[in-house]
Amino acid sequence: MVDMTEPIQWAVAIHGGAGVIARTMPPEAARVRMERLQEVVSNASAALAAGTAALDVVEQAVAELEEIPEFNAGRGAVLTSEGTHELEAAIMDGSSGDCGAVCLVREIRHPIHLARRVLETSPHVLLAGATAEAMGEDLERVSNEWFTTPLRREQWQQWKDTASAADARGPATVGAVARDHSGRLAAATSTGGRTGKPPGRIGDTPTIGAGTWADDRCAVSGTGHGEAFMACVAGHAVAARMKLQGKALSEAVQEVVGDCLPPGSGGLVAVDDQGRIEMPFNCEGMYRGAADATGRSEVAIWR
Amino acid sequence: MVDMTEPIQWAVAIHGGAGVIARTMPPEAARVRMERLQEVVSNASAALAAGTAALDVVEQAVAELEEIPEFNAGRGAVLTSEGTHELEAAIMDGSSGDCGAVCLVREIRHPIHLARRVLETSPHVLLAGATAEAMGEDLERVSNEWFTTPLRREQWQQWKDTASAADARGPATVGAVARDHSGRLAAATSTGGRTGKPPGRIGDTPTIGAGTWADDRCAVSGTGHGEAFMACVAGHAVAARMKLQGKALSEAVQEVVGDCLPPGSGGLVAVDDQGRIEMPFNCEGMYRGAADATGRSEVAIWR
Numbered sequence: 001m002v003d004m005t006e007p008i009q010w011a012v013a014i015h016g017g018a019g020v021i022a023r024t025m026p027p028e029a030a031r032v033r034m035e036r037l038q039e040v041v042s043n044a045s046a047a048l049a050a051g052t053a054a055l056d057v058v059e060q061a062v063a064e065l066e067e068i069p070e071f072n073a074g075r076g077a078v079l080t081s082e083g084t085h086e087l088e089a090a091i092m093d094g095s096s097g098d099c100g101a102v103c104l105v106r107e108i109r110h111p112i113h114l115a116r117r118v119l120e121t122s123p124h125v126l127l128a129g130a131t132a133e134a135m136g137e138d139l140e141r142v143s144n145e146w147f148t149t150p151l152r153r154e155q156w157q158q159w160k161d162t163a164s165a166a167d168a169r170g171p172a173t174v175g176a177v178a179r180d181h182s183g184r185l186a187a188a189t190s191t192g193g194r195t196g197k198p199p200g201r202i203g204d205t206p207t208i209g210a211g212t213w214a215d216d217r218c219a220v221s222g223t224g225h226g227e228a229f230m231a232c233v234a235g236h237a238v239a240a241r242m243k244l245q246g247k248a249l250s251e252a253v254q255e256v257v258g259d260c261l262p263p264g265s266g267g268l269v270a271v272d273d274q275g276r277i278e279m280p281f282n283c284e285g286m287y288r289g290a291a292d293a294t295g296r297s298e299v300a301i302w303r
Numbered sequence: 304m305v306d307m308t309e310p311i312q313w314a315v316a317i318h319g320g321a322g323v324i325a326r327t328m329p330p331e332a333a334r335v336r337m338e339r340l341q342e343v344v345s346n347a348s349a350a351l352a353a354g355t356a357a358l359d360v361v362e363q364a365v366a367e368l369e370e371i372p373e374f375n376a377g378r379g380a381v382l383t384s385e386g387t388h389e390l391e392a393a394i395m396d397g398s399s400g401d402c403g404a405v406c407l408v409r410e411i412r413h414p415i416h417l418a419r420r421v422l423e424t425s426p427h428v429l430l431a432g433a434t435a436e437a438m439g440e441d442l443e444r445v446s447n448e449w450f451t452t453p454l455r456r457e458q459w460q461q462w463k464d465t466a467s468a469a470d471a472r473g474p475a476t477v478g479a480v481a482r483d484h485s486g487r488l489a490a491a492t493s494t495g496g497r498t499g500k501p502p503g504r505i506g507d508t509p510t511i512g513a514g515t516w517a518d519d520r521c522a523v524s525g526t527g528h529g530e531a532f533m534a535c536v537a538g539h540a541v542a543a544r545m546k547l548q549g550k551a552l553s554e555a556v557q558e559v560v561g562d563c564l565p566p567g568s569g570g571l572v573a574v575d576d577q578g579r580i581e582m583p584f585n586c587e588g589m590y591r592g593a594a595d596a597t598g599r600s601e602v603a604i605w606r
Contacts, residue, residue, distance in 0.1 A: 097534055099534055103505070104431060126505040126533070127501070128406075128505055129503050130502075131502055198434045199433075200432050200435060201427045202406070202429040202505075207512075208513075208534065209510075210511070210512065226428075227427060231428065231511065233511065236540070237543070240540070240543035244544060
């Protein structure tokens with residue numbers, strides 16, 4: 001099937017995590033999150049409209065999401081079983097296939113900038129801990145405690161007291177995908193992981209093909225139960241349906257989120273080379289936002 | 304296309320790494336490597352013929368390959384830039400989709416047993432360093448230096464002196480894939496990485512979908528330039544061609560090794576649900592061996 005319509009010149013979608021998001025959330029809490037998502041979408045839209053490259057836009061959008069304490073990445077990341085933070089991030093340029101990822105990061109304020117640094121300057125794809133941090137000597141450093149918010153400390157205490165992963169299915173990640181005016185696609189993802197995760201656990205976010213993927217047909221950023229995304233290589237599973245079967249993005253993501261991933265495991269945001277956006281999830285909610293050159297601009301939490 | 308032939312009851316393929324393998328290698332050195340491969344193939348064949356599960360067979364085969372100092376995994380692993388060893392391994396059960404992987408391992412004699420332990424007992428897929436090692440408290444521990452052989456020390460010294468990755472394309476990994484009498488498939492891979500790699504570099508071996516993959520149609524273990532396998536999600540790319548396009552294993556692996564992976568980047572061993580084996584590589588050589596229930600039994604290095 002040949003699509004004769006003109007591509008949408010630019011498009012962006014972001015997420016602030018999928019999972020169990022109570023519909024009983026106080027309206028004020030929902031409003032704050034929606035406003036923050038809207039700010040990030042608006043900034044990304046302005047950048048894309050001004051001709052900024054998709055790779056730069058998704059990096060910047062994720063850096064902004066990392067700063068928002070309500071979302072689980074950067075400041076406001078969840079705590080490990082030891083009460084510390086171990087952050088991970090990845091970024092991929094769909095036009096070149098270049099990718100960079102970092103994990104077990106403890107003192108770099110913006111893990112996504114570190115992932116970009118790996119993409120730009122390292123012959124490696126995935127670097128952990130001190131070696132990753134050494135790639136960003138000029139990037140801003142903070143203490144590990146700087147990432148902690150009172151809410152995350154409280155959730156961690158609750159996890160410790162009950163030995164149950166009460167929020168283990170809570171919002172898990174932030175991410176962004178974009179198509180720029182040149183048709184280039186890019187994806188970026190960043191996370192603190194899961195409350196109570198053991199130090200050394202590496203999830204889907206920095207696993208190229210699982211939580212983060214971009215090629216010349218689609219860009220995907222996942223959020224949810226990381227191990228489920230890893231075991232079905234979710235991002236690459238979307239891309240493979242488009243490349244190998246010629247499926248539309250909408251069909252590809254529905255198969256992966258509906259059939260490959262277990263119910264309740266999460267969602268993703270994705271954009272294709274025509275600027276079409278998809279934001280499916282198979283759980284209660286997903287903080288998300290989207291905009292494109294046609295004037296579309298929206299943010300949402302539930303269906 | 305419906306294949307009406309009976310499946311081959313069991314089949315196994317192993318590798319001891321692909322890369323630049325000089326054809327001028329002394330005949331005695333080649334003979335030793337061929338003999339060691341043959342031993343591993345013979346043991347795996349006997350186990351499969353006796354009804355052992357594919358998952359157990361690939362774990363055991365990789366454990367034996369880890370013991371062979373000529374191959375880059377376990378004892379005889381290459382050294383990092385710091386002159387230390389950081390080992391990684393993964394194992395995946397195609398019938399259940401369960402997988403386990405470890406990286407940045409320093410003192411567990413058999414990383415593949417640790418990966419199996421993660422598969423069996425952890426809710427996580429990929430664990431690094433001390434947390435991974437703590438999963439195998441009853442597994443044999445050795446000092447990090449125990450893994451070093453004189454040859455690897457010499458290669459490291461050469462790397463240090465010339466600041467060039469002289470053997471950066473040398474044999475890289477060990478692995479095994481098998482189909483058992485019940486039609487179950489499994490894959491296992493283990494490596495020391497690349498000489499002079501920075502500590503904290505994580506490669507394709509423990510990345511599910513890249514260097515290690517198994518589902519109900521195929522099992523794949525890759526070897527070569529890890530970053531190339533990660534950027535094209537090589538193992539899952541083979542599986543996707545079979546699942547989504549109905550391609551035969553032979554066609555799927557030729558596309559991935561011939562078209563997706565850059566020339567010279569490595570190879571893989573793979574088996575499908577009919578017991579058919581493929582062992583393609585796009586570089587000078589690949590230490591490999593294969594056997595099946597029809598009486599096939601072979602080992603080889605070059606084409």
